Amino acid sequence: MSGPVGGISPVSTRVMNLATFLTQAARRDPDGIALVMGDSRWTWSDFEARTDALAHALQTRFGLRKGDRVMCQSQNCLEMMQAMFAVWRAGGVWVPANFRQTPDEVVYLTQSSGATLMICNAAFPEHAAACRAECPMLTDILSFGAADFGPSVQDITADAMGSRPQIAAVDRDDPCWFFFTSGTTGRPKASVLTHGQMAFVVTNHLADLMPGLTGDDASLVVAPLSHGAGVHQLTQVARGVKTVLMPSEKFDVATVWELVREWRVSTMFTVPTILKMIVEHPATAAADTSSLRYIIYAGAPMYRVDQQKALTTLGKVLVQYFGLGECTGNITVLPTFLHDADDLPGTRIGTCGYARTGIEVQIQDDQGNELPPGQTGEICCIGPAVFAGYYQNPSANAKSFRDGWFRTGDLGYMDEAGFLFITGRESDMFISGGSNVYPREIEEKILTHPAISEVAVLGVPDPLWGEIGWAVCVPSASIQEAELAAFLDGKLSRYKMPKRFLFWDALPKSAYGKITKKLIREELEARGLIGDEKARA
Known part of the structure; x- marks a missing residue:
């Protein structure tokens, strides 16, 4: 933190531990359904009690201390949601890998993050073995499900039920999540997300992407919880929204629509390629889409022809946001009411929307000067959703920040009204x-x-x-x-x-x-x- 400005220093930078979102939801609706996967159902009180038990065990049995990193290698499951909140409650840093990555790739993520504890799904013994052999800093490897490589989270939770952890006190800039970049131009980098940043992101998601969510809503998870979908589900927990997980890692559009009908799903986070698959699948023609309120898509631009097909098929329920993992999606938003399938006069075809609440966006030239409307340059932003920097990577930080602005590496231009149009990656x-x-x-x-x-x-x-x-x-x-x-x-x-x-x-x-x-x-x-x-x- 820099020194006091105008003689005024902050009295406190203490913020809420993110795991408190779960406690608040459990207090409001203890018997309501919180998590669904296949035949499994957890109420909010179940979710809270399991999280408490695991957090207590992480602290007392496995020695997790504030700031320790916990690697997670798993496909989506109920216990993955439990572990994320338990790690935060104990003061640890959540470090999820995409479950499709190879053992060697996960070894690299574990080493580069300095993780001291790993939770690995029983379906990935090769990943656990590789990390045990190559990562001497790992003190323990736990499993989701019965496995030879370590004790299961389920058994650990059962043994500790009724126990309460020491909830970690956190400051605004304390890390909570290492969000790895996808590594499309090199090896993945760990973006450091903090408790204060993520509390802002949740508030911003609720304001800009999904206004008016309540416990009557339900959210279907069709993407890995390790990245954008995990941020989306954290937002759902903050408002007591049911989280419905696909019954297996296999993506099946017919199953998507069965779950939408059964649970009256109202929100969904996806990426354009998955949304395109859903729209074009034969099962969609007969699907009951009446409960849908917000289908959020991000991660890549959606081509206009695909956007039009989705709007025609699903109605005006699309919400687009643009933002990198480093900004947890918080750069621009194109809300439902600005999506239109018709190319009417005045329609901004191809825009990804306007600046998110509390975020400033600029188009800059190579020297960092702001460019006028209509001119193409690098998209840069500032605001509370921008990450704290890359973990132990000063060269990447120096390249990605200029005069306090985060440089996205994406190119685009803005019109006179502040709507952003992306022309592509600089690379x-x-x-x-x-x-x-x-x-x-x-x-x-x-x-x-x-x-x-x-x-x-x-x-x-x-x-x-x-x-x-x-x-x-x-x-x-x-x-x-x-x-x-x-x-x-x-x-x-x-x-x-x-x-x-x-x-x-x-x-x-x-x-x-x-x-x-x-x-x-x-x-x-x-x-x-x-x-x-x-x-x-």
Whole structure:
């Protein structure tokens, strides 16, 4: 913290421990349903008692101290929600990995976070074994379910039922969560999220994304709790909203709609690729969507044609937010009432909305100067939702902050009214013949062809132009390269026109369901299409 301003120093920086959200919900509605998965049901009082018991055991049996990091490797389960709140209640830092990551990847996350305790689902013995062998700082490995590698959270909880932990006192800037970046441009980095920051994020989510939530609402989890979905569910707990988990890690759209009908699900957090799958699935045509209030999508831009299909199919229930894990999603919001399937006059086609409450957004040039409306530059932001920095990574911090502004690495522009339009990642932009080319614009045009389901445009080296665009497409019907090129003729400037169109059965996606250019480039190299001299031929 910097020194006093104007002679005034804060008397206290103490804030609420995030686990108190659970206690408050349990007091208001102890017998109400809190968590659902398959045939399992936990009431709010069950959830609270189990969390207390586990937190007490973490402190007394496993020696967890304030600030200790706890690695978690698991697919979604009720105990994962319990463990998250128990770790916070005991003063620890929650460090979840995406369950689809390999043992070696989880070893790296464990080492880089300095975790001293690990909770690993019984379905991942190889991950536990690798971390035990490679991470000497780990004192214990616990399991969700019966496993040979350690005692189960279920047994630990049962042994400690009725016990109360010493609830950790926390300050605003005390870490609560290491939120790992997806590592699309390098190894994942641990973004340090704090108790004070996350309390603001919860309040902001309720204000901007899902106003008016009550205990009558229900939320369906269709994404890993390790990242954005976990933040979303923390918000649900704050208002006593039921959390309904899919019965297995297998994503099945028919099951989604069965649970929506049974539990009158009103909120859902997802990413554009999953939302697209839901909208286009045959089961959706007969689904009861009447209970839906807010389907929040984030993590990547949603193409206009997909957005229109979703609005036509589901109604005006879409909420988009833009924000990186470092800002826990809190940069911009496009609420339900600003989503429209029709391209009416005055409609801001392609916007990701306006600045979130309490957040300031600027478009800046390379020197950090604010650019006027309409000019493209780097999207930067300040506000209480911005993280405390990357854990033990001063070089990344120096690169990501400038004059207090967090630099997102995304490019875009704002209109006169402050609505943001993303043109792409800075790393996705390529220069062809001296002109900047932003793939997002090209991808939007290609997706207007009825035979194209998904597309990614990226720049590859070229001896004449420096770089040229290649479009990797997933067709939904038969189409030839010349036909697609003819379709785009006149819709794009010549320098933006892709020089090659490739047709694949599917695009590689990250563990969070995102289409990432890094993975596509790696696949192009694996197929021998680029790399060495091939890209320059």
